[in-house]
Amino acid sequence: MNVILRTERLQVEFKSREFRQSPKVALRGLDLEVNAGEVFGFLGPNGAGKTTTINVLLGFVQPTGGSASLFGIDVRQPIARQRIGYLPELTYYYKFLTAEELLRFYSRIFSLPRAEAERRIDAVLKLVELESARKRLIKTYSKGMQQRVGLAQALINNPDLLILDEPTSGLDPLGRMKVREIIHRLKNEGKTVFFSSHELGEVETDCDRVAIISEGELKAVGRVSDIMGRRASLEKAFLEIVGYQPQSAP
Amino acid sequence: MNNVFAVSGIVIKELYRRKDFYVLFILTIVICLVMASVNIYNDNQIIRYLKELCLLLIWVSSLVIAITTTARQIPAEREQRTLLPLLAKPLSRTQLIFGKFLGCWLACGLMLICFYVFFGALAASREHAWPLLNYFQAAFLHWMTLGVVIAFTLLGSLVFAAPSSNSTICFVIVAAILCVGRYLDVVALSRPEPVRSIIWAVYYAIPHLEIPFEMRNLIVHDWPLVDWKFIALDALYLLAYTAAFLVAACLVFRRKAVN
Numbered sequence: 001m002n003v004i005l006r007t008e009r010l011q012v013e014f015k016s017r018e019f020r021q022s023p024k025v026a027l028r029g030l031d032l033e034v035n036a037g038e039v040f041g042f043l044g045p046n047g048a049g050k051t052t053t054i055n056v057l058l059g060f061v062q063p064t065g066g067s068a069s070l071f072g073i074d075v076r077q078p079i080a081r082q083r084i085g086y087l088p089e090l091t092y093y094y095k096f097l098t099a100e101e102l103l104r105f106y107s108r109i110f111s112l113p114r115a116e117a118e119r120r121i122d123a124v125l126k127l128v129e130l131e132s133a134r135k136r137l138i139k140t141y142s143k144g145m146q147q148r149v150g151l152a153q154a155l156i157n158n159p160d161l162l163i164l165d166e167p168t169s170g171l172d173p174l175g176r177m178k179v180r181e182i183i184h185r186l187k188n189e190g191k192t193v194f195f196s197s198h199e200l201g202e203v204e205t206d207c208d209r210v211a212i213i214s215e216g217e218l219k220a221v222g223r224v225s226d227i228m229g230r231r232a233s234l235e236k237a238f239l240e241i242v243g244y245q246p247q248s249a250p
Numbered sequence: 251m252n253n254v255f256a257v258s259g260i261v262i263k264e265l266y267r268r269k270d271f272y273v274l275f276i277l278t279i280v281i282c283l284v285m286a287s288v289n290i291y292n293d294n295q296i297i298r299y300l301k302e303l304c305l306l307l308i309w310v311s312s313l314v315i316a317i318t319t320t321a322r323q324i325p326a327e328r329e330q331r332t333l334l335p336l337l338a339k340p341l342s343r344t345q346l347i348f349g350k351f352l353g354c355w356l357a358c359g360l361m362l363i364c365f366y367v368f369f370g371a372l373a374a375s376r377e378h379a380w381p382l383l384n385y386f387q388a389a390f391l392h393w394m395t396l397g398v399v400i401a402f403t404l405l406g407s408l409v410f411a412a413p414s415s416n417s418t419i420c421f422v423i424v425a426a427i428l429c430v431g432r433y434l435d436v437v438a439l440s441r442p443e444p445v446r447s448i449i450w451a452v453y454y455a456i457p458h459l460e461i462p463f464e465m466r467n468l469i470v471h472d473w474p475l476v477d478w479k480f481i482a483l484d485a486l487y488l489l490a491y492t493a494a495f496l497v498a499a500c501l502v503f504r505r506k507a508v509n
């Protein structure tokens with residue numbers, strides 16, 4: 001298998017601002033491998049280290065130990081980001097631009113030739129169903145449309161790897177369905193998708209493999225069916241793996 | 251450079267799609283036209299006062315636009331979280347800082363052209379003369395000064411979290427330099443040590459923006475052109491400060507956590 005995302009013994013510590021407080025360990029020796037063409041779900045409770053892992057992969061946070069690479073290139077080098085697309089959680093894009101102008105701006109950063117950029121803009125706007133609103137200012141968009149324009153910007157360079165941080169967070173059921181449809185289409189096109197989510201139902205149906213982390217440690221990784229084992233749902237498996245103890249009723 | 255130009259293009263687009271510039275431009279026009287329509291004390295030389303007032307308004311407006319536009323650039327990217335998808339692309343932090351600077355500086359240059367064209371038209375309506383080279387010298391050094399102010403404000407936006415506090419601090423510092431910067435050496439002489447040395451150090455450390463500011467007199471009082479050698483030297487002096495502030499901004503931003 002062709003591994004395109006790899007972390008080895010990844011360690012991240014954040015210094016505490018409080019006097020004499022020990023540093024907070026966000027990731028403890030995380031080992032991950034994502035293969036080309038798979039949809040990989042990255043799960044964990046809030047504060048488990050999902051966003052920190054993504055921040056390291058994108059070069060936003062420097063690891064205190066271990067290493068991370070994309071396509072075999074160290075993530076600290078900007079060129080490692082040439083073939084990826086990234087959708088952050090809840091981003092509000094430049095209100096004074098239209099979707100078309102926003103995508104043109106991002107395509108310039110990827111140094112796409114003008115004709116190629118225009119072709120990509122048309123293709124991604126069609127994919128996210130924003131063709132009719134392409135000349136409208138982004139400030140007039142609904143939350144779902146903003147999320148789809150986010151997906152469009154993540155796809156503008158026709159990336160081989162998509163990193164999505166809770167892509168359906170805050171969306172209504174219709175918006176979620178549209179985002180999931182897009183992920184399915186990308187999967188069919190052979191793209192690799194790495195996404196974090198709290199929606200275990202959609203992870204169960206959409207992902208080839210999942211990893212579960214808790215308190216910065218990798219607790220489980222494998223195919224969804226393997227992780228579920230004999231449990232009724234991924235949610236039950238997840239709760240058990242992260243050590244959730246249900247409180248008994250009074 | 252492609253990335254720097256791409257980022258600067260967005261900044262310019264932001265400036266002309268926001269209302270700040272139009273409000274200040276129209277306000278300047280209205281004040282100057284009202285002043286031009288009245289004839290106080292039947293003074294034939296009233297045009298000088300009018301020119302002085304108009305130039306002062308242009309300076310104030312340009313500083314307001316330069317500082318407020320620059321101060322919100324990086325904090326707005328952080329707050330709206332657009333910094334994340336931007337830096338997730340093959341764009342370095344240095345390119346982002348230079349792009350923001352170039353965008354603000356070019357946008358202010360375009361704004362100055364509008365202001366000085368209006369000023370020229372206003373002066374020509376009374377004096378029937380277009381001393382274009384004098385206007386060019388004044389506007390050029392004005393623009394170079396804005397470069398220093400923009401680079402300084404950009405550095406401030408990485409140090410202070412809120413754009414409002416950064417804007418206020420930058421305004422106070424720039425106003426202090428323009429108003430009292432040139433007198434610090436005189437003040438130092440009247441003080442005992444070690445205060446004298448401290449004031450001397452401040453005097454030599456701050457960028458002296460008063461020379462471009464005083465270029466107003468060149469066009470208010472119809473003085474002859476300044477030697478181009480001095481214009482070039484002053485421009486180099488201002489560019490050196492701009493570069494120093496930009497390098498400092500890049501160093502601060504490199505160490506800053508994005509998330």
